[in-house]
Amino acid sequence: MNRRLDSASNIWITGASSGIGEAVTRELVQQGHRLVITGRRRDALDQLCTHAPDRMKAAPADTTDREALQAISAELEAFGNLDMAILNAGTCEYLEIAEYDSSIIDHNVTTNVVGTARCLDIALPALRRTARQGRPATLVIVSSSAWWFPFGRAEGYGASKAALTYFAHALRADLAAEGIDVVVVSPGFVKTPLTDRNDFPMPFLVSADDAAQRIVSGLRNGKREIAFPKRFTWTLRLLGALPQVIIDRMAASMSRQSRKEQESSE
Numbered sequence: 001m002n003r004r005l006d007s008a009s010n011i012w013i014t015g016a017s018s019g020i021g022e023a024v025t026r027e028l029v030q031q032g033h034r035l036v037i038t039g040r041r042r043d044a045l046d047q048l049c050t051h052a053p054d055r056m057k058a059a060p061a062d063t064t065d066r067e068a069l070q071a072i073s074a075e076l077e078a079f080g081n082l083d084m085a086i087l088n089a090g091t092c093e094y095l096e097i098a099e100y101d102s103s104i105i106d107h108n109v110t111t112n113v114v115g116t117a118r119c120l121d122i123a124l125p126a127l128r129r130t131a132r133q134g135r136p137a138t139l140v141i142v143s144s145s146a147w148w149f150p151f152g153r154a155e156g157y158g159a160s161k162a163a164l165t166y167f168a169h170a171l172r173a174d175l176a177a178e179g180i181d182v183v184v185v186s187p188g189f190v191k192t193p194l195t196d197r198n199d200f201p202m203p204f205l206v207s208a209d210d211a212a213q214r215i216v217s218g219l220r221n222g223k224r225e226i227a228f229p230k231r232f233t234w235t236l237r238l239l240g241a242l243p244q245v246i247i248d249r250m251a252a253s254m255s256r257q258s259r260k261e262q263e264s265s266e
C-alpha cells in the first residue's frame, strides 16, 4: 500500500508566496514532488517556480474569490491526479478593543475560514478521483494553536482558527469513508512576514524552514495532527485544562499587561 509522499506526488498549495507556505513548497520540491502554487502575488509565485520549472506551476488566485478559483481549476486538472491539497493561505489581524471594529473579524474569518472552504470547491472533486483509484488522497488544513487559549486582541484570528479546526475535524469524519485523509496543522509562533508585524514577545518562535520540515515530516509519517513546537503547544494544552475561572483571570491579566507595555512604548 502506498504511503503519503512515498513517491513523486502532485500537490496544490495555497499561500505559497511567502512564509510557511513558501518554505513548505521549497521542502516538497526538494524532495522531488510536483506543485501547483497559489497566492495573489504572481511575481512571487513565478520567482518560486524558477527552483524547478518543469515540476512547478504558478496559479495565482485570491482564495476568497470563487470565480478566481474556478479559473485556476483547469490548470489543477491539467497537472495530473491530485494527491494532496495544502490549504495554508491565511491572515492574522488583531483587534484593538478600545476601537472595536467588526471588520477585523470579517477579514480573519473571510480569509481563513471562507477562503479555505472555497478552495475545497476545486480540491475535493480532484482528491475524490485520486482516492477512487486507491491512491492516498490528503487534504491538509493549516490552522493554528493560538485559539487554544483566549489571548487578548486575537478575537478575530482565534475565532477563525477555532472554526477552521472544527471544519477540518468534521470533514475528517465525513471523508473517512471515501479514503480521504484530513490533516490539521497547528503551529505555534513561526517567523514569517505575518509575525514580523507583531509588537509583542513570541515565545518559542521557530523559523519557517524549521516549521516546513516539521510539517513535511509529519505528513510523510502519516500524522493527522501536526502541532509544534511541543514546548509551546503542551503549555497551551496544560493551560487549557485549567478551570475556566483561572483561565479567565490569567487571560485578563495578560491582556492588561500587554496594554500597559503598548502604552509605555507609545
Ligand SMILES: NC(=O)c1ccc[n+]([C@@H]2O[C@H](COP(=O)([O-])OP(=O)(O)OC[C@H]3O[C@@H](n4cnc5c(N)ncnc54)[C@H](OP(=O)(O)O)[C@@H]3O)[C@@H](O)[C@H]2O)c1
Binding pocket: 014, 015, 016, 017, 018, 019, 020, 021, 038, 039, 040, 041, 044, 061, 062, 063, 064, 088, 089, 090, 091, 092, 111, 115, 142, 143, 144, 145, 186, 187, 188, 189, 190, 191, 192, 193, 194, 195
Ligand atoms: N506565522 C505563524 O506564527 C503562524 C502560526 C500559526 C498559524 N499560521 C498560519 O500559517 C499560514 C501561513 O501564514 P504565514 O505566517 O506564512 O503568513 P504569510 O507569510 O503572511 O503568508 C500568508 C500567505 O497566504 C497568502 N494569502 C493571504 N490571503 C490570501 C488570499 N486571500 N488569497 C490567496 N492567498 C492569500 C499570501 O499570499 P499573497 O499575499 O500573495 O496573496 C501568503 O502566501 C496562515 O494560515 C497562518 O494563519 C501562522
